[in-house]
Amino acid sequence: MASPGNDATTTPSIDDAVTDNNLQPFFVLQKGSLRKSERNLSGAVKTRRKIDLSSASPKASEDVEDEREEENMKLRMEAFEIVWSKVESTIKDVLRDINTSVFREIQNWVHESFNTIKSLGTPDFPEATQSFPIVRDANSKKLFTGLVFTQNMEYVDDLLTFEELGKHLKSRGCHVANLSSLDFTTKNGIGGCLRSLLRQFLMSTPDVTDMSILASWYGEQNYANPVVVVIDDIERCSGSVLSDFILTLSEWVVKIPVILIMGVATTLDTMRNKLASNALQHLCPYEFTLGIPAERMDAIVKAVLLKPCSGFTIGHKVAVFMRNYFVSQDGTLTSFIRALKVACSLHFYVEPLSVILRECVLEEDNWESGIEKNGLSPELMLKYAYDLPSCQSDEMTDQTSESLAQAFSELKRLQNEWRAVVLCLHEAGKGGKVRLLDLYCEASDPESYNKRKAELDKDPDLPPTGPILIKGNAISEAIRLVRDLSTVQLGKLISIWESLTTGTEVYHRVFALKLLLKMEDGKSSKKDSTVTSK
Known part of the structure; x- marks a missing residue:
């Protein structure tokens, strides 16, 4: 099962290509030989060019491959412009x-x-x-x-x-x-x-x-x-x-x-x-x-990273880097937005499958029928996809376009569940001024996920499967604030959670909690009435 720590809704994380130390506020994307430029990105993108074309000569096959890679790069840059335009307009709307x-x-x-x-x-x-x-x-x-x-x-x-x-x-x-x-x-x-x-x-x-x-x-x-x-x-x-x-x-x-x-x-x-x-x-x-x-930062993170916007998101390492950069710059939103743009452009530059996000922004959900439009052959498309961490599960032995579509659909569902939980935690932590960016950094930490998953594997009696979060400073503070709420306050919070989780599996658990709270409140009222009558 894919973890919430994976960093894109439909495409892989940029964390494998970006570390805490090499993301700079500015850089220039220089377009040279496409094969060489990808080969020089410190192993971030492996050259995968072996396609069975028995009817063509090796030289002809290589030329076809080069043309497809060049076309794919062109489409990626076009997709980046579309995706970033959507992100930028969303940020402006939020601030307005x-x-x-x-x-x-x-x-x-x-x-x-x-x-x-x-x-x-x-x-x-x-x-x-x-x-x-x-x-x-x-x-x-x-x-x-x-x-x-x-x-x-x-x-x-x-x-x-x-x-x-x-x-x-x-x-x-x-x-x-x-x-x-x-x-x-x-x-x-x-x-x-x-x-x-x-x-x-x-x-x-x-x-x-x-x-x-x-x-x-x-x-x-x-x-x-x-x-x-x-x-x-x-x-x-x-x-x-x-x-x-x-x-x-x-x-x-x-x-x-x-x-x-x-x-x-x-x-x-x-x-x-x-x-x-x-x-x-x-x-x-x-x-x-x-x-x-x-508060402005929380609103941007919520609109761009935790709500359907462009399909692009960031992973734990990049999120921590950008948060620290934001703090060190005394809360400069402009610098944060610029760093987000750098992360987005790098993602499109190094990841061939990032072109899929174009369909996400344009609300075209049937990516499978558009494989040929992405500048890649179906064989190479599947090869790239099955090298992603999200597709490395032992359960995914059948490497077909149908199984890949199911994997992407499952990943999208899991991320929607994960995002709903993070938003609920933020709503719970508002009274203690718990920042959404801090929650995002903690909740997207793959180490926390792996630790929790290992605990579940050892002890099946632990809470059932679902979005898994390990308590950190921000998360534990949000949970503590929930425990300190009165019955009336908790009821209001649960009503907000219902609206935040609509359309997800988390909603059913929130609804069950709401019924439980009503039952407990009813018992308390009945007990108080009995004591009064005596």
Whole structure:
């Protein structure tokens, strides 16, 4: 029986070709002679070219083989593009969904702030288009400022978050300009950020960087909607330039109802130390908080590795490497995603059967009928397949396409069961902040599986077969948290488990546990009623 430690739904693990020490954040796939390039991958892919073609000469057979290998490599690279595109779009959707609630909160605050600004009085058209600011009381110079705390997210992660925020606000009727720390440098001064601001709103760069130009643009045709300026990371901005920018906007806020949104990676103290006191006096701050990097990571692991996405997954060694890399980089999601892409590309480069994942993404489940389309002969296809660890069982002596199809189907079923168990453990461990990536690393460890399997072989009276997990730090913590739950809390958890395990064999065990809990609860209620009546 294939273990949950195997690393692909329909194709083999990349762990045999990748160790903890040789996966680099960047590498270049160089395409030379296909046979030589595969031969040079430290034995990761063995050259298997013996096909019985009695009707052809050895030279002709070799030429046919070379053509098929070249075609297979081409199809693999095409499949990689399809699979990674699916993974990448899934990650973007996940991150967008995580931010949705915060973005909506920011959106409501922006429109409330805009209404407040407008209630202070709106200048008529001639006054609004004059080339100087309107002098009023101090309150009219206040800038509504949203401080978005990114909770120590790395700058590269902030870029996508604030880009998506700008798109969200634009779709809700706001005029938005996204400025980066590169716009606030001492070298470029206040003119640099004003030029970027005008360029984004006017869709062109004026010869003069004058706020009156923006005031005329707003007063002529855009006065019905708020103007939002998003700055992704104030820690990286020049404090003096940013202070001058804030003072400039405050002078024009009556004519141009500007609302600021600024990313803050750490605490408010950073902003106080960064800005001049006279600039701080003009800010009317409101705080928002994004999800922590670990929560974002859990969401990505769940959507990409533990739910049907692309058919591609990673094994224990690669998962541990990527987790450690994520931790050492202070939770940089961008680096984690880049490393995942490296692992995916390496898998397609070294494994001929990885081309099957194309059908998985395109939801074409009948891979057997498409053997010839994979650039390999049926004989070579079976040869590659039966060299996989998942097909090394003593039970698989009949090496035919039918038995191979059954093996792949069984492997897929087992992985679905395994994934359901991991998701249930994560749901149980949320109260103790058990991270899904830690659970994934522990549950995918083949050594734990082999140890447990050996125990089952020695003692058949141990719990019945099914997804096998050996307790580790994260797993044992999740189990402990379940044991500490009250009956009511356990009932709620079981209801969540039911939804997570629908369509798997694990569901039947969860349902049986639910019935058992109801029976025990009923006995307790009956006993309490008897005691009360006495």
